Amino acid sequence: MxxxxxxxxxxxxxxxxxxxxxxxxxxxxxxxxxxxxxxxxxxxxxxxxxxxxxxxxxxxxxxxxxxxxxxxxxxxxxxxxxxxxxxxxxxxxxxxxxxxxxxxxxxxxxxxxxxxxxxxxxxxxxxxxxxxxxxxxxxxxxxxxxxxxxxxxxxxxxxxxxxxxxxxxxxxxxxxxxxxxxxxxxxxxxxxxxxxxxxxxxxxxxxxxxxxxxxxxxxxxxxxxxxxxxxxxxxxxxxxxxxxxxxxxxxxxxxxxxxxxxxxxxxxxxxxIGSWTALGNLSPADESGNRILGDALTYGTRNCIIQSTDRLVGAVGVEDLIVIDTPDAVLVAKKSSAQDVKHIYAQLKATGHEAHKIHRTVHRPWGTYTVLEEGNGFKIKRIEVKPGASLSLQMHHHRSEHWIVVRGMAKVVNGDAELFVNTNESTYIPAGHKHRLENPGILSLVMIEVQSGAYLGEDDIVRFDDIYGRA
Structure with a gap:
């Protein structure tokens, strides 16, 4: 059988x-x-x-x-x-x-x-x-x-x-x-x-x-x-x-x-693993009952769960707290209220806030992108493309993009042109141009993308061809 x-x-x-x-x-x-x-x-x-x-x-x-x-x-x-x-x-x-x-x-x-x-x-x-x-x-x-x-x-x-x-x-x-x-x-x-x-x-x-x-x-x-x-x-x-x-x-x-x-x-x-208390209990406790994953300093702090992978967290004179730090959101909760964290998630989803859906680093079939900074009319991303992977052939109505390769080599379709962009080189893609990014190498391709335009939402994308079936 x-x-x-x-x-x-x-x-x-x-x-x-x-x-x-x-x-x-x-x-x-x-x-x-x-x-x-x-x-x-x-x-x-x-x-x-x-x-x-x-x-x-x-x-x-x-x-x-x-x-x-x-x-x-x-x-x-x-x-x-x-x-x-x-x-x-x-x-x-x-x-x-x-x-x-x-x-x-x-x-x-x-x-x-x-x-x-x-x-x-x-x-x-x-x-x-x-x-x-x-x-x-x-x-x-x-x-x-x-x-x-x-x-x-x-x-x-x-x-x-x-x-x-x-x-x-x-x-x-x-x-x-x-x-x-x-x-x-x-x-x-x-x-x-x-x-x-x-x-x-x-x-x-x-x-x-x-x-x-x-x-x-x-x-x-x-x-x-x-x-x-x-x-x-x-x-x-x-x-x-x-x-x-x-x-x-x-x-x-x-x-x-x-x-x-x-x-x-x-x-x-x-x-x-249904709550932060259950997940926190997988880590060993220190002499004060704190369970810490990442970079944290404590003083007079007892029975807390603290997680931070990107920034230093300092906790002074607190007890029975959950402190979870991520690049775009921080959670602070009583351990006794661990089951109620879902209500914050529900509020974010109800208001359409992206923090319920994605992290600052977003995974795609071809690799990842991380939003480094954004403001009125601009957004800056770090893009990493896996060896042999390719983004879709696509176009944006409302934004232009400037690509700067910082590691590896990129094969780029930009309008009617096809070119190779090496480390420390760049290319500019106006709004309305069809374009595609591909990593032809055996190492990861890393580049910085600077977007400019009146609307920078991820839904401003028209796919014409895609090896992952998303077109």
């Missing part, structure tokens, strides 16, 4: 703002060891015995960023595939489209292990043992969830009341008093959001318990584009029909209704 590890990489991670943004969400956050949460999820699934492929369901805007993350750690060239969502429609839709894709390629008996991209699991051996037990139950026609043996009366997780592998009931996030009761009873497990089932079993249970979700997902899949390459497959879901899929979780749609549910109780060192 083939095992398809399925990673759900969605959501904005709003409680981890300002590091987590819409186009740089929580799974891409790098931990102290240099790996992202998404990379750890990939490795966790790739190391399982018998795994045939890693299938990732994510937003289509995150495809190239996800591929870059996987490329760093996929040393064994395990096949990868992607289901690309135009928007978020919750976990039931994500799993339905993944199930359809797996059945199409592997058949209904294929085993699927569904992982979240933002969890940590410290004990890989215990995890593999739990997957082995879950696989046996799934092969017998069960929808299996993983129940984490609780270590504290946690109010931020849902619970499962269980008797052996039998699920008695699912319980929503409880009050502290209820959580203490659950812990003392020994009958309750944390609901991890990890699942195992055969694709055919989930298909039948979705048809029975959430037919609207499944029918809409199937209709969308029929209208969607599929592309295949060397070692990868991707299904780009049709935008209009996917928006018609009901927005509901897999727990509510299927798991809480089906009579084929089983649970594997386990102790695998599981952590749901």
């Amino acid at each position: 083939q095992l398809i590890t399925t990673i759900l990489c969605g959501g904005a991670g709003s409680r981890l703002w300002p590091v987590s943004r819409e186009l740089h969400p929580k799974p891409f956050i790098r931990l102290a060891d240099g790996q992202s949460l998404l990379q750890k999820a990939f490795l966790r699934g790739a190391q399982l015995p018998g795994v045939a492929e890693i299938l990732t369901v994510t937003n289509r805007d995150l495809l190239f960023k996800t591929q870059d993350e996987f490329r760093e750690v996929n040393t064994n060239d395990l096949p990868t595939s992607f289901v690309l969502e135009p928007c978020g429609r919750n976990t039931a839709a994500a799993i339905a489209t993944a199930v359809l894709q797996v059945i199409k390629r592997y058949g209904p008996d294929a085993l699927m292990l569904v992982l979240a991209a933002d969890h940590l699991i410290a004990d890989q051996a215990a995890f593999e043992a739990a997957v082995a037990k879950a696989s046996q139950l799934a092969a017998a026609g069960k929808l299996v969830t993983f129940g984490i043996e609780p270590t504290a009366p946690e109010t931020g997780y849902g619970y499962i009341e269980a008797k052996g592998n039998e699920v008695l009931r699912f319980v929503e996030k409880p009050s502290l008093e209820k959580a203490q009761e659950y812990l003392a009873s020994g009958r309750f497990l944390w609901n991890s959001g990890i699942f195992c089932f055969t694709a055919g079993t989930m298909l039948k249970q979705m048809e029975l318990h959430c037919p609207e979700v499944f029918a809409a997902s199937a209709a969308c899949a029929e209208l969607s584009r599929e592309a295949q390459g060397n070692g990868f497959t991707q299904l780009e879901l049709d935008n209009k029909s996917f928006q018609a899929v009901p927005d509901v979780s897999i727990d509510y749609a299927v798991m809480e209704k089906s009579d084929r549910i089983a649970v594997v109780p386990c102790s695998i060192g599981w952590t749901d």
Whole structure:
């Protein structure tokens, strides 16, 4: 029986703002060891015995960023595939489209292990043992969830009341008093959001318990584009029909209704990185209980989480604070209010502020750009293009651009001319000119772009040709 590890990489991670943004969400956050949460999820699934492929369901805007993350750690060239969502429609839709894709390629008996991209699991051996037990139950026609043996009366997780592998009931996030009761009873497990089932079993249970979700997902899949390459497959879901899929979780749609549910109780060192307190607790505390990542000095400061990678932070005489410094935004919060950071994110999104969506450094398929400074009528960027990569052939209506190469060599299309621009050389592109930037070398190309014009928004772009399919 083939095992398809399925990673759900969605959501904005709003409680981890300002590091987590819409186009740089929580799974891409790098931990102290240099790996992202998404990379750890990939490795966790790739190391399982018998795994045939890693299938990732994510937003289509995150495809190239996800591929870059996987490329760093996929040393064994395990096949990868992607289901690309135009928007978020919750976990039931994500799993339905993944199930359809797996059945199409592997058949209904294929085993699927569904992982979240933002969890940590410290004990890989215990995890593999739990997957082995879950696989046996799934092969017998069960929808299996993983129940984490609780270590504290946690109010931020849902619970499962269980008797052996039998699920008695699912319980929503409880009050502290209820959580203490659950812990003392020994009958309750944390609901991890990890699942195992055969694709055919989930298909039948979705048809029975959430037919609207499944029918809409199937209709969308029929209208969607599929592309295949060397070692990868991707299904780009049709935008209009996917928006018609009901927005509901897999727990509510299927798991809480089906009579084929089983649970594997386990102790695998599981952590749901859902807030700055959870993320901060991954770093060792100093003698005053402070957890510091980056450049910070403290005096008379206790039990704080401080993160700053670009600037020095000084903290004097404060306690129980979260201080997160990024190049374009700073968060200061009480540790007891860590769950409420999402309200700042919501306000930014409601007002259209870019700080909910992107960082000052923005990742693109071809590399990155960083906004160094902007003001009335001008913007200055640092652009880095990967070897062999190329920006689209494009044009701007409202701005002109001046490109200065500071490292490497650029191949430039500027109107009707094609030229090479070397280090310490520049070229000027008037508004209305078609242009393209390419790195023909084997080292990264770095250049400074100075934009001038009445409107400098990123949406002032007309693409004529693009190797990444964005035209």
